[in-house]
Structures are given as structure tokens and as C-alpha cells.
Amino acid sequence: MTVHLLSLHPGTTLHDERGLLTVRHRWGATTTGPYTPQLAAALRTLADGPTSLDGLAERIRAAARAETPAEPQLALLRHAVDRLGHTLLRHITADAQVLATAVPLAPEATFGREPAPDAPVVLARAAHLRPVGDSLALESPRSRFRVRIEDGRAAAALAALARPVTAAELQSSVRDLPADSLDALRSLLHATGFLHPADDGSRAAAAELPAGWSFHELLAHDGSRAGLRDRQYGPVYPxxxxxxxxxxxxxxxxxxxxxxxxxxxxxxxxxxxxxxxxxxxxxxxxxxxxxxxxxxxxxxxxxxxxxxxxxxxxxxxxxxxxxxxxxxxxxxxxxxxxxxxxxxxxxxxxxxxxxxxxxxxxxxxxxxxxxxxxxxxxxxxxxxxxxxxxxxxxxxxxxxxxxxxxxxxxxxxxxxxxxxxxxxxxxxxxxxxxxxxxxxxxxxxxxxxxxxxxxxxxxxxxxxxxxxxxxxxxx
CATH class of the missing domain: 3.40.109.10 (NADH Oxidase)
Structure with missing residues (x-):
């Protein structure tokens, strides 16, 4: 069974500031709306570790009383999740094992809403894998996310996605993962900018390197410019x-x-x-x-x-x-x-x-x-x-x-x-x-x-x- 989980980036804290729920994170602070104990409790669950959005909703419903109905709190929760996209980690699990985790790397990181297309898709040509900590990480100078590959079966799927494949072809290449897990992985990669349609036209061009750029030059340029990323930059005397x-x-x-x-x-x-x-x-x-x-x-x-x-x-x-x-x-x-x-x-x-x-x-x-x-x-x-x-x-x-x-x-x-x-x-x-x-x-x-x-x-x-x-x- 495939489960989608969310968690707040480590070090993120929640505060009641003059009646507003303020989330302090590595990029600064974000106000999500009115402070309510129910919403704060739900978000603190995300700070404690990966939780499903449905699980958070159930907590709010369970805490609801006649004088504080659940629906307004659920609406606040959905709004908070949208506002906190740059500090939310998104996890895909299969049979209680985390397959991959999308980690935002910049305040402008935006998780796409469109599902992965049914047409053949392919990995972006600027994507690359490297060890980060205890897992492999999928990165690209054209994405503001890092996708941690935390299960070998997900790595096998990446190998298959190096060429254009349909969902059915991907399933035949990676038999160790059920179809819904592969669909979830495809959607995660598509939403973070690593996976692109491989059919004709401008959509296929998005998977290629920008005209006139080599891979190593694009990577060097992105890595050497200022910006709020998850790395040190500038005269910090490392x-x-x-x-x-x-x-x-x-x-x-x-x-x-x-x-x-x-x-x-x-x-x-x-x-x-x-x-x-x-x-x-x-x-x-x-x-x-x-x-x-x-x-x-x-x-x-x-x-x-x-x-x-x-x-x-x-x-x-x-x-x-x-x-x-x-x-x-x-x-x-x-x-x-x-x-x-x-x-x-x-x-x-x-x-x-x-x-x-x-x-x-x-x-x-x-x-x-x-x-x-x-x-x-x-x-x-x-x-x-x-x-x-x-x-x-x-x-x-x-x-x-x-x-x-x-x-x-x-x-x-x-x-x-x-x-x-x-x-x-x-x-x-x-x-x-x-x-x-x-x-x-x-x-x-x-x-x-x-x-x-x-x-x-x-x-x-x-x-x-x-x-x-x-x-x-x-x-």
C-alpha cells in the first residue's frame, strides 16, 4: 500500500504571534492565518515526523466540538499546507518503507499540482544522482527540490526513466514495486521538476538542457550564484x-x-x-x-x-x-x-x-x-x-x-x-x-x-x- 506523508523541515517552529499562527523556518517566517489550538496541534504533528494529510484531518475532526466545527479548521489546515510548501518534506512510502522524499531547497520551491501525464515521460537531462548523508539524492540545477532516494527500488525506477517510458513500460521494468507506488513516484518526480513528457513539441524540450549549455557548466553556474539555498554561500569562513x-x-x-x-x-x-x-x-x-x-x-x-x-x-x-x-x-x-x-x-x-x-x-x-x-x-x-x-x-x-x-x-x-x-x-x-x-x-x-x-x-x-x-x- 502506498501512502503519501508530510513533515516540516527539521528546525521549523510554530508560534502564536498576536493571534496569528507564525511558522519560523530556515528561510525566515511565514504567517498561515489565525492561530487556533487545533491547527497548531496538527502542524506540530508534522514537526514531530511524517504524517499523512488525512491523518491530520482526522485529528482535527476528533477534536471538534459543537461550538467549534471541524470544517473551518480543515480549511485553515489546507491553507497552511499550501503556504508552507517551501518547508514541507513530502514522503512516498510503500508497505511502511519510505521510497523517496522531496526536500525543498529554496523559498521559491513550488510543488506542482498536475499529475504525471499518461504519455511517455523521461528524466530531465540536467538531473543527477549523488550521495548526500546516508542516501542517494536526485538533484538538478533546474529544480528547487532534492529528492532523496531512500529505497533501492526507487533507484531502479530512475534507471528505467533515463529513456522515455509509459507507466506500463515502467511497471514492466521495475517489478518489485506495485503500480500505485510507481505512479506516486512518477507524480513526485513530475511535481518537483525532474520528470517531463517525452512526446513531440515544447513539453519534450523542457526535459533537455537549455540550448548552448553543457551539463557541467549549468551545474557550476547554479552552484556559484547567490540565493537562499540549503547551502552556505559567501564569506562565511567554512x-x-x-x-x-x-x-x-x-x-x-x-x-x-x-x-x-x-x-x-x-x-x-x-x-x-x-x-x-x-x-x-x-x-x-x-x-x-x-x-x-x-x-x-x-x-x-x-x-x-x-x-x-x-x-x-x-x-x-x-x-x-x-x-x-x-x-x-x-x-x-x-x-x-x-x-x-x-x-x-x-x-x-x-x-x-x-x-x-x-x-x-x-x-x-x-x-x-x-x-x-x-x-x-x-x-x-x-x-x-x-x-x-x-x-x-x-x-x-x-x-x-x-x-x-x-x-x-x-x-x-x-x-x-x-x-x-x-x-x-x-x-x-x-x-x-x-x-x-x-x-x-x-x-x-x-x-x-x-x-x-x-x-x-x-x-x-x-x-x-x-x-x-x-x-x-x-x-
Whole structure:
């Protein structure tokens, strides 16, 4: 026997506020109407655990007296259930076993009223399963519900719904569940936006990903934007109580140190092209001069674009919970999590090889790795630039992502991509001002720089690449 049950989300409380029944929940507070002891008692039953709506109605009828008839209280109950849709959990059971539970994830979560159609239906292409707590969870960036799959038979039904099926075809595929349980599961999935008609026309299109979107990009976009969801978001310092913040500058890598030239910024300011000239002439250039970039030019370039200008200690009493640096480009939360790794192909005064840039000491540290490693990075740059000649220097932008995730929840990766864009533009502008050939790469294989520079693939993640070289001589 299939039973539909309701419960209030854990932590929800009921209050009599000036004669109005007010329900306080994770999204705030909702007033459902006049406070009555009968209605409050019924809703407190939902707070205690899953109960059927019919069971609540019976409680109200049982408590009714001649002077307080049941019907007005039942109407208040139905109104309260409608108003509390964003904090009500909906459970489907079969033979006293919970099959699935729909959990609202946002205040705008609306449980659909239309039953699942008789025509073939299919799971939304943005839907995905993942472990959450002790059960599997069905989620989608296009739904404001999570459906907990709490019985293996419900999971088998999801597998069958990966292709368009009718109710009869679903029943033949999942023989362990009676027809009414499968119908209830279909209705729950349809009402929460996971199941769509698969017949021709616009209704079938609703099951597909939006045009121009890939699954992983849609998921990342939804997960990295603000909004009232059942997750932490923003500068909430999720790791503050479990580990110290990563240092503001990456620890020095072992290896031979190459001190870099520090340009006279006063002279640079007097002799540089105007900002408007630099901005208007910025372009991606993939042709390089006969003579290579010099070590002095490389030092001046890195100094102007990426050095540490200031270093400030943590001051929790002032709201600065970790040490921060100031650099020529801005960074979310002054985290400055981006590191620069260099594959040097040709540079007058510097050996061909791999290096890490120390922005505090303004120096390069030579890293292990033979000529073949440099060649692999240059091969990737050629593939990304349509076979252009190799640059003098291939820069890999690497994010120490925990500098951001220590402070920010839910959107640290999105922030590091924005920071990368800011740094790439700074590299462009400085290169243009210096008369160099510079070009950002639009993609690449993360494994190549991870292996080349000996990175931790989840703590130090490649997020960009940039090419630098001397400019060809004008004819």
C-alpha cells in the first residue's frame, strides 16, 4: 500500500504571534492565518515526523466540538499546507518503507499540482544522482527540490526513466514495486521538476538542457550564484574552525634561485605609452621576433604585472581573518591565490626549463623537468593557437584554491576564474605597454601542467595559460 506523508523541515517552529499562527523556518517566517489550538496541534504533528494529510484531518475532526466545527479548521489546515510548501518534506512510502522524499531547497520551491501525464515521460537531462548523508539524492540545477532516494527500488525506477517510458513500460521494468507506488513516484518526480513528457513539441524540450549549455557548466553556474539555498554561500569562513588559512604567498619551492630585474617605475611612468594607447592596441599576438625575450625584460614584465607590493598580517579584530597581499591586479577578498609557473623555451640569460615565480622575493625558482616537459607544454600552446610558433615563455596560471575556499563557500571556483580573467588582462596590458607579443590561451589539458610542475591536482589547479615573447621587427 502506498501512502503519501508530510513533515516540516527539521528546525521549523510554530508560534502564536498576536493571534496569528507564525511558522519560523530556515528561510525566515511565514504567517498561515489565525492561530487556533487545533491547527497548531496538527502542524506540530508534522514537526514531530511524517504524517499523512488525512491523518491530520482526522485529528482535527476528533477534536471538534459543537461550538467549534471541524470544517473551518480543515480549511485553515489546507491553507497552511499550501503556504508552507517551501518547508514541507513530502514522503512516498510503500508497505511502511519510505521510497523517496522531496526536500525543498529554496523559498521559491513550488510543488506542482498536475499529475504525471499518461504519455511517455523521461528524466530531465540536467538531473543527477549523488550521495548526500546516508542516501542517494536526485538533484538538478533546474529544480528547487532534492529528492532523496531512500529505497533501492526507487533507484531502479530512475534507471528505467533515463529513456522515455509509459507507466506500463515502467511497471514492466521495475517489478518489485506495485503500480500505485510507481505512479506516486512518477507524480513526485513530475511535481518537483525532474520528470517531463517525452512526446513531440515544447513539453519534450523542457526535459533537455537549455540550448548552448553543457551539463557541467549549468551545474557550476547554479552552484556559484547567490540565493537562499540549503547551502552556505559567501564569506562565511567554512574552514576557519578546522584548519589555519593558507599563507598569503606560496612557500618557496626548492631549487636554484634566479633573481630578477626590478624596473625603475618612475622612469617607466615617464616613458610608457598612454593608457588609452595601450588599451586600444591590446591584441593577441602569436608571432615572435628573431631575437628572444631577455631576462631583464622578463623580470620587468613580472614585476609590473604580478609582484607582491604589500603584505599585511591578519587582524581578526578588524575583520581581516588572514594575512593578505596587495599586487598590481585585484583579487576577491585580497586572497591573491594565483601562482605563475613558467616553461621557458628561449630567453636570453635564462636556461630553457621550468620555473616558479616568487612574487614576494621577485625571483624565479628552477624546477626539475627535462626538455621534453617544456616541449609538451609548448605543443599544447601550438594546438590552442592553431599551430602558431612556440612562444619564448609559456605561463601557467595556477590557483591555490583553498586561499578562497577557506573564506568563501559555494563559489570559490567561480571566484578564481574571475580572478584569472583579471590577471590575464593585466598580463595583456603590461605586455602591450612593453611592446611584447602576448596571447592568452582559451583552454588546455590540466594534467599536463600538473605533472610538469609537480602540483597537487586539487589544491593547486591550473586555471589559465598565457604566452609571452619578443615582438617581430617591423618591416
Amino acid at each position: 574552514l576557519r574552525d578546522t584548519e589555519p588559512p593558507p599563507p598569503p604567498v606560496a612557500p618557496a619551492r626548492p631549487g636554484r634561485t634566479v633573481r630578477l630585474h626590478r624596473p625603475d617605475l618612475g622612469r617607466v611612468a615617464r616613458e610608457d605609452r598612454s593608457f588609452t594607447d595601450v588599451l586600444e592596441n591590446r591584441a593577441s599576438r602569436r608571432a615572435y621576433g628573431e631575437h628572444p625575450l631577455s631576462l631583464a625584460e622578463l623580470g620587468a614584465y613580472l614585476y609590473r604585472a604580478a609582484r607582491v607590493r604589500t603584505l599585511l598580517d591578519a587582524r581578526p579584530e578588524e575583520g581581516r581573518h588572514y594575512a593578505v597581499t596587495g599586487r598590481p591586479y585585484p583579487s576577491a577578498g585580497s586572497a591573491h591565490e594565483l601562482e605563475l609557473y613558467l616553461a621557458v623555451h628561449r630567453c636570453d640569460g635564462l636556461d630553457r626549463g621550468l620555473y616558479h615565480y616568487d612574487p614576494l622575493g621577485h625571483a624565479l625558482t628552477a624546477l626539475p623537468g627535462g626538455p621534453g616537459t617544456v616541449d609538451r607544454l609548448l605543443h599544447e600552446s601550438a594546438a590552442a593557437t592553431g599551430g602558431a610558433p612556440p612562444p619564448d615563455v609559456h605561463l601557467t596560471v595556477v590557483s591555490r584554491i583553498k586561499r578562497l575556499s577557506w573564506k568563501y563557500a559555494a563559489h570559490a571556483y567561480a571566484l578564481t576564474l574571475k580572478n584569472s580573467g583579471v590577471l590575464l588582462q593585466t598580463l595583456y596590458l603590461v605586455g602591450t605597454a612593453m611592446g611584447l607579443s602576448v596571447c592568452a590561451l582559451g583552454g588546455g589539458d590540466s594534467d599536463t601542467p600538473v605533472h610538469a610542475f609537480g602540483l597537487d591536482p586539487y589544491d593547486e589547479i591550473p586555471v589559465g595559460a598565457f604566452l609571452i615573447g619578443s615582438a617581430p621587427t617591423a618591416p
